Amino acid sequence: MAKLNDGESKTKILGAQNHVETQEEEEVVLEAAIDTWKYVLGYVEMAAVKCAIELGISEAMENHGQPITLSELSTSLDCSPSSLHRIMRLLVHQKLFKETISPEDQTKYYSLTPITRLLKNHDHSMAALVLLESSPVMLAPWHALSGRVRDEGRAAFEATHGESLWDYNAKHPKHSKLVNDAMASNARIVLPVVLKGRAEVFEGIGTVVDVGGGNGSALQTMIKAFPWIKGINFDLPHVVAAAPEIAGVEHVGGSMLEFVPKADAAFVMNVLHDWGDEECITILRKCREAVPKDKGKVIMVEAVIKEEKHEIDDEKEEKLKGLRLMMDMVMMAHTTTGKERTQQEWEYVVTQAGFTKCIVKPIQAIPSIIIAYP
Ligand SMILES: C[S@@+](CC[C@H](N)C(=O)[O-])C[C@H]1O[C@@H](n2cnc3c(N)ncnc32)[C@H](O)[C@@H]1O
Structure with missing residues (x-):
């Protein structure tokens, strides 16, 4: 084989390397283009x-x-x-x-x-959740997400609809029903997991106030499991006015930012993530004041975001983590100050609200059970 001089050999090797790199790069780009269609057609x-x-x-x-x-x-x-x-x-x-x-x-x-x-009409259907999240009212604020990221004060829902979701619902009963039906269908699916996995949490409780309880579906499921419990479903006046009568449940209208009716325990599901730390602490304080100091508790059913990679050790948890992170985006799009929280962030708001102890109990679902003791 003829020996190449220095200049020639460099060019050939470089040429060969360039060729290989280009081919690899081309494959990477093609693969990326196929993957990107996922977002084009999301x-x-x-x-x-x-x-x-x-x-x-x-x-x-x-x-x-x-x-x-x-x-x-x-x-x-x-x-x-x-x-x-x-x-x-x-x-x-x-x-x-x-x-x-x-x-x-x-x-x-x-x-x-x-x-x-799960998409057909029955008690455990998730159809109402799909219909809510795919509604024009809930889709429109997603177009204002980058504005919200640039400027914390520009809430996406407000920028789109001129008012918060809760004020919008008060004026639009059809949309309010869509929200309440979706929340109720989620409650009917999640609550049995909460009750089954952690029934001891509800032991010894005679009365429960469901704070931001929507149309009372969570209490209805709770009372079915623990018939001795008397429930107070507490939500905004227009929400409880449209709620169905439920045996063993009293509907009370008001704002949890101002007061919470008294009971042995306060139950707060998918509510605190709608609010920033300041409002969250206010709501939790009102809940603390509503339950007995010695044996009362506040039972929260809310997502806990795990930030450390090594905390995740199975496929299902990884899937749930992805869903929790997406729920955090939903909070950014649909609420003014809401967010999903890490355990440290939960401990912060719970402590600031004056509770002495806080326990987190994971369940096989997006939310965990967080119990705060006065
Ligand atoms: C995301 S939904 C959760 C409903 C229910 N806890 C569930 O998980 O099915 C939030 C609830 O908080 C209620 N809410 C909003 N602002 C409120 C306020 N100031 N006082 C009481 N409830 C309020 C809404 O009407 C809505 O029913």
């Missing part, structure tokens, strides 16, 4: 799921009682088979519905999966 899954809920696809499948063909489904829903086929093709691909093909005549049959079972 809204499509939510929109298709919302469409499936509005059409009542899960209910039609459930009512059919066995795997259903496209033509049966389109007849039952009274909609165009070709458009329905396109929606189903995507949702099957995303594993939201199951598709089986008959070996005899190649007919396709659709059936429900555990996820789409």
Whole structure:
């Protein structure tokens, strides 16, 4: 082989390296471009799921009682088979519905999966949550998120709708119902996990005030599990005015920033994350004043963000951490000062509110149980 002189060999090696790097770079860029489409089309899954809920696809499948063909489904829903086929093709691909093909005549049959079972109308449905978060009112503030990040004082919901979510709800009963229905469906799913995993938390309690309790669904589930408990559902006047009557529950209207009705224990679920530290401390103080000093407690059901990487050791926890971080973005988009908190941040607000002890009990869900003792 002919020996290359110094200049020649450098050029060849450099050339070869450049070539390899370019190829690798090209692959990295192509891969990144494919991954980036996830963000370009991020809204499509939510929109298709919302469409499936509005059409009542899960209910039609459930009512059919066995795997259903496209033509049966389109007849039952009274909609165009070709458009329905396109929606189903995507949702099957995303594993939201199951598709089986008959070996005899190649007919396709659709059936429900555990996820789409949660999207049909029943007590443990999550459909109301999808309908709320995909509503134009809740989607619009996301366009003001960067403004909120640049300037803490420019709350995204206010910048979009001119007032806070709670003031907006007071004037828009239809949207208020959407919020209350969504919160109630979440409460019906989370509360059994709270009660099952940590029933001892509720031992010895005769009366509970649910602070920011929405339409009373959490108390209803609690009383079903512990029938001796008397409940006070405390929320804004327009919310309790629209709440259904529930045996064993008294609805009381007012503002938790001003007072909290007295009870053996105060229960606060998905409420404190709607508020900044200052309001949070005020609400917690009112809760502390509402329960007996010697044996009272405040039971919070709120997310605790884990910041350290090494704290996460399993796949489910990693998934839950991602959801909690997304909930933090929801707080940024939909509330004025709200945020999800780390354990240290919880300890800070609880201590500032005058409590002497605080215990965090994790459960298999987005929130944990945080108990504060006066
Ligand atoms: C995110 S929702 C949670 C509802 C319920 N705790 C649940 O988890 O299903 C927050 C609740 O706080 C209520 N809320 C907002 N401001 C309030 C105030 N100043 N006093 C009492 N409740 C308030 C809202 O009306 C709403 O029902």
